[in-house]
Amino acid sequence: MLHGERMAPVLRACARVLQRASSKYGVRHLSSPGIEMPPCDHQPMAYSGPEYDHVRKVRNSNLNPALATHFKEPLLIHSGHMQWLFDHNGKRYLDLFGGIVTVSVGHCHPKVVAAATGQMNKLWHTTNIYLHPKIHEYAERLTETLPGDLKVVYFVNSGSEANDLAMLMSRLYTGNFDIITLRNAYHGASPYTLGLTAHGTWKYNMANGFGVHHASNPDPYQGLWGGFRDSPIQSTRANESKVEGGECSSAEKYVGQLDEVIKYSIPKGKVAAFFAESIQGVGGSVQFPLGYLKKAFDLVRANGGVCISDEVQTGFGRTGEHFWGFQGHGVVPDIVTMAKGMGNGFPIAAVVTTPDIAKTMSQALHFNTFGGNPMASAVGLSVLEALEEDKTQENCKVLGTYFLQELAKLRDEYPTVGDVRGKGLMIGIEMVSDKTTRTPLNSATMMDIWDSCKEYGVILGRGGLYGNVFRIKPPMCITQADVDFTISVFRHVLDKTVN
Known part of the structure; x- marks a missing residue:
């Protein structure tokens, strides 16, 4: 029988196997009835880098202290494939921010x-x-x-x-x-x-x-x-x-x-x-x-x-x-x-x-x-x-329009969704506490929504002077299934967070 420190690597390895399996077959990482992540056939290599806590320590001690880290529990990204990112545990995420609007044709595009x-x-x-x-x-x-x-x-x-x-x-x-x-x-x-x-x-x-x-x-x-x-x-x-x-x-x-x-x-x-x-x-x-x-x-x-x-x-x-x-x-x-x-x-x-x-x-x-x-x-x-x-420009036009139209339905339904705007896959969702005054939604609630979307497997960006605009600028290879998944997650999170 393994005990103590000798058991930890085994448990971590088992966790990675389970995460990879759930990533591949679209099993939800949190309980969200009716919401399934689109499948992905890509299998990332097993993570072999430093432990998560050590990475956080180096980040705090040896890197630019002004370097903002997204989310309450920052992601340790290990691998990428087209519109998908994988963390050190093998958990899969739909990347809707594209490395801050930088990944155009897809992570690790084969060409x-x-x-x-x-x-x-x-x-x-x-x-x-x-x-x-x-x-x-x-x-x-x-x-x-x-x-x-x-x-x-x-x-x-x-x-x-x-x-x-x-x-x-x-x-x-x-x-x-x-x-x-x-x-x-x-x-x-x-x-x-x-x-x-x-x-x-x-x-x-x-x-x-x-x-x-x-x-x-x-x-x-x-x-x-x-x-x-x-x-x-x-x-x-x-x-x-x-x-x-x-x-x-x-x-x-x-x-x-x-x-x-x-x-x-x-x-x-x-x-x-x-x-x-x-x-x-x-x-x-x-x-x-x-x-x-x-x-x-x-x-x-x-x-x-x-x-x-x-x-x-x-x-x-x-x-x-x-x-x-x-x-x-x-x-x-x-x-x-x-x-x-x-x-x-x-x-x-x-x-x-x-x-x-x-x-x-x-x-x-x-x-x-x-x-x-x-x-x-x-x-x-x-x-x-x-x-x-890959006809990515056409994909941006068709899917971007569809994405905006679906998001507009949320704007009409939820009091905190103030404005939905953009063109193609350059989209913004401005969150407010009052639609009449257009007052920015408070940072604590914004963080709760942002973090919750991440936990369900959707990575959004943020912008605007007050940080109250969700930015959607994904790799331009996303699919309609990815859009539908995002809308389902965002609706589920809004129901839990602001309703």
Whole structure:
């Protein structure tokens, strides 16, 4: 008979076997009658890393203390397969946050894995002062997805780095200094991009944002005016405005706010750039009133500036109807920044602009050691191919619309579900304590809902200034069965938590 410490490894091994079995065959991890997790044939390898408690200890002692850990009992993720994640015990989860909107075609997508390993066996890295084939193949293929004269690529390694470079580029090209972003926007947390970001949650008590101005956020739910947005589901405040010629009347009012920033805060005709996400990501999937972005672009250009679309979260088909989020607004930016889903989790990002603007950077040497390295380029190219072969953009459009429509039923049924919004698989659920005042739901209840969904096998993200928006931005390979499972779990959790 085994006793004490010798028995513990055996019990842990038995637990892992049971968890793996329940993961594979869809057995629920908590009691939830009528709710079954969709099956998955993938069998993850057994976990062989350090014990959970030791990992928590290292996390607390040896890693960045500002690194937020989700959930009351953080997940120790061990393995991934397409839309699924597995923890150290083999328990399976439906990943609806995609590594913060980063996993596009699926965790460990076989095509991307093959491209990465194939390139690793051939050439990991060489400087771009030499020629290597993959960066050229990739640059050509990537620019084919963009409209107009957006043909010159600067490869970097992260979204913050891309926006950093776009700021520099816009100031050099225009000869102007002042840049405008929107309140509630997130464009990075590097020392330079921290000024672009207009979220107090991410701000340090230090000088930042010299020359950056934040205009009023055109939010059809929480903003000064309601509005119609490009979504299958409209805000409950949509009727505060009207639509004529495809433009919402509140768009003109918000553009008036932008015009005031330009008139009062910036030398006449001296705007350098205007940054905008096609749908705000960290801010909680906020969409703009119909026609706002087009009018804003026209105003900025009339005042000497260039227009920059931050497609870090909305690019690569996620919004469904178009490959790039800005296309849904009927605009063509002067500069586009991209990252996250671009590499399906591999660190790669880019700035794409016109040949005319690109010439500006020739005033001095510009070089990025790892940007567009052979491995990154091979991965990026394989992601583009997988997006096309798997028809993920079409999946985003069809399933995203279905997902939003099902969530809207919950909004109409539950007093705490204030707003459901988004397009494709870029979805937000804003939780409130009062639908009339739109007061954010308190953090304790939000945590209870968030944690409970996780315990039932559904991983959601959170966003918004008050952390009261559930963010749904999954790998774009999810199925209708996954959506139905999520709706069942969310309804079950709401019944237990807030009813």
